[in-house]
Amino acid sequence: MSIAPYASLPCSRCVARESTLCASLADDDMHRLYGLATGQRFEAGGLLLRQEGPADHVFSLRSGHANVFRLTADGKRQILAFLFPGDFVGFTSEDNYHYGVAAITPVEACRFERTRLELLIEEFPRMDRKLRFTLTRAMDASFELLFTLGRKDALQKVASFLWYISYRQRKLGQPDNPVHLPMRRADIADFMGLTVETVSRALSLLKQMKAIRLRSAYEVEIVDTDRLRSLAIIVAEPAPWLHEDPDYYPHKD
Amino acid sequence: MSIAPYASLPCSRCVARESTLCASLADDDMHRLYGLATGQRFEAGGLLLRQEGPADHVFSLRSGHANVFRLTADGKRQILAFLFPGDFVGFTSEDNYHYGVAAITPVEACRFERTRLELLIEEFPRMDRKLRFTLTRAMDASFELLFTLGRKDALQKVASFLWYISYRQRKLGQPDNPVHLPMRRADIADFMGLTVETVSRALSLLKQMKAIRLRSAYEVEIVDTDRLRSLAIIVAEPAPWLHEDPDYYPHKD
């Protein structure tokens, strides 16, 4: 039985090809990973992973945006991360997810069964390494957010957020200046540990300070880059969330 | 040249033997890892890693406690994690550490050069896997902290903190009830995004509620476990409205 040529796989034209999971396989091996993938589409609001559900799947985003969130019984929500094309999500050390993942725009994703994926990884140790590097990046990003939540005021938080989204756009090869926000104010608020009103006020203040201009509620133009950066107290460039560039690490594979 | 028998290595009696890095090697291979290790001691306050310094080393804690912190030029500090015996620290995707690591009690640690460690890992792919699992756990813990910082009030934060330390003690095989705090109030405050005064007030309130008793400033007895747990909101209750969703997987293809 002959193997499907790489060029015939959707993977050959997928944004995520160079990211995380997929990037660690050579063209000739891609069909192995593709064979495990279930393509899925979600409407905005659709749930990729359910909080408290069995932790048996992993997703890789091909297009669209999603958020990783955590809810309590009393209705409080904390968004733990925003997912962009190329990101993956679902690895956890728990038996059940302690977070949910919801699409905030229409999403296309590849779903993998974790047990079968782990078997494949065992066959291709390079994947192990790649995943480790990506998780290390995720930890760096998480530290960044921890600092933001713990030690910045509302204005600094919102400035940091805009800076972060701008950065993510650039990492996807898009222009970084008109910042397009795929999420609602409520999402921004739950990400930064604020309320919608405070987020709105902070944006108005940034506008009034002439640091930004609001083309629409979801389209932000950065006018004064220095001002915004100094407000964000960016000690370090926010590490991309679960997204990998050309290997930084000293040892190539 | 003969190989040192495992029993003669300090590793055979080390707390960290079953943790992270070290656990992924068989007894007969331990000398390889040990050969890369530089034993180091730090007094309380000593710096294992310097924020902004070159990211070229990794530490594994054999004894004592440390914190991972981040400072800004204006003096604000956020503690990102507390380290216990068996923990390791130092992997990052950046060229320079965006955090520092300081001993809060006397610390014994093994220091590894990252480049040489990576070479060893390449030889023993099991280490890659083990590190990945450990990093996944670290991400879970980080998510937990993000939720705490973003969506809990002062009392809940301090309750969560006590619960966490109690948990860490249990995981080290120690009794979990008299909670011994190796860190100062300022460390707790900088971990939970509060001030020392607020931490102190929260502890006094917990004492007044008869949830805890303060044997000394650093020795906390949990009197009312249920009360403390419910304040900490440790496990998010399964949100009912999430389980009603008819189609978990909206679109198959």
Add this chain to the structure above:
DNA sequence: CGTACTGTTGAGGGTGTTCAAAAGTGGTGG
């Protein structure tokens, strides 16, 4: 054009911070 949802703006109140001082703790030397 009406409806529902989302975002913005305003006013008042609560929680945590800031500033300040007292009380507790540990170490050193007389």
Add this chain to the structure above:
DNA sequence: CCACCACTTTTGAACACCCTCAACAGTACG
């Protein structure tokens, strides 16, 4: 052993920032 000192913790009071509640404005969609 006590006195003294430096440091940490606790407690108090006033203030600031963000949240809550509320009303209004903007936008999308039928």
